[in-house]
Amino acid sequence: MSPASHLFSPWQQRSLRIRNRICASPMCQYSTPDGVARDWHMVHLGSRAVGGAGLVMVEASGISPEGRISPQDLGIWNDSQAEALRPIAAFMRGQGTTPAIQIAHAGRKASTAAPFHGGRPIAPKDGGWQPVAPSAIAFSAEHTLPRAMEAADFQQILEDFQAAARRALAAGFQVLEIHMAHGYLLHSFLSPISNQREDRYGGSLENRMRFPLEVAAALRTIWPDDLPLWVRISASDWVEGGWDIEQSITLSTALKKLGVDAIDCSSGGMTPDARIPAAPGFQTAFAAAIRHTVGIPTVAVGLITAAAQAEHILVTEQADAVSLAREMLRDPYWPLHAALALGDDLAWPQQYDRAKPHHR
DSSP: OOOSSSTTSOEEETTEEESSSEEEOOOOOOOOSSSOOOHHHHHHHHHHHHTTOSEEEEEEEESSGGGOSSTTOOBOSSHHHHHHHHHHHHHHHHTTOEEEEEEEOOGGGOSBOOGGGTOOBOOGGGTOOOOEESSSOOSSTTSOOOEEOOHHHHHHHHHHHHHHHHHHHHTTOSEEEEEEOTTSHHHHHHOTTTOOOOSTTSSSHHHHHHHHHHHHHHHHHHSOTTSOEEEEEESOOSSTTSOOHHHHHHHHHHHHHTTOOEEEEEOOOSOTTOOOOOOTTTTHHHHHHHHHHHOOOEEEESSOOOHHHHHHHHHTTSOSEEEESHHHHHOTTHHHHHHHHHTOOOOOOTTTGGGSTTOO
């Protein structure tokens, strides 16, 4: 049966057929002492797969110990971490969900406590570490001053991204997303606020994009041709003189040429004092601008909470898919409920089918 809505229509990305246009966003759980996924991650991610999401993305996974946001972050810098993710990816596929993973380096925002432990920076003397960044500019007055990256750092981080991608593939993930948003390392190269280098990696837009594009190009050669590669960006810093939508369009054009398959459009995270006009759908205009100007599929994210709202985003061609975070935390079965609201007969897991509203 053809779906009644755009939201529940399948989405073809390379050889991959994603069952609907609903993605569960990567949401950091800060719930492992050694970067290894445990029972919490299986239940957290598995619940969203059981709940009917077309794609479930594993949280930002550190490509190195120094690339973590917090000491409790998930990691993918060693084989034990990848092996722990394998059964989770397999479970998601068994539920009909596309398993995806976001790989990341936190840059100058690394070495902080988990939000529910206060979120404060952890100094090296207190068990943290000195972050690295394009320039020796701290995220805030409280954050540890990062060390400006040198030639050896570029090569090491590039190799760490490549190794993480290989492990993600071996673990069974079908979509790989590169984190270039929210003030973390690759975003901090893009933004003139955090990148004040005077070499080939700083200054002009072309130079600021250079390292992020080198990472994307390297990962496209590793990630199989038949599987999609996504990039999450902050389309705006929401700060005058910072990264903005016009530069995001230029970046997205370059990423498309490298073989990136979708731009996941978020915003913010560059400075602690940005004035972000958060409201329902406040970031969808970014997804629409990139989609129409560049001609690349986009994913809209940010305060998407209602089925009709998600459907409107797709019907009006602002994006090709929607990604939900907090709403999916509140309701892991949001897609099942959205299908009912939109008149689609989405199959429930057979173990739960007796509770489907058509049963009386």
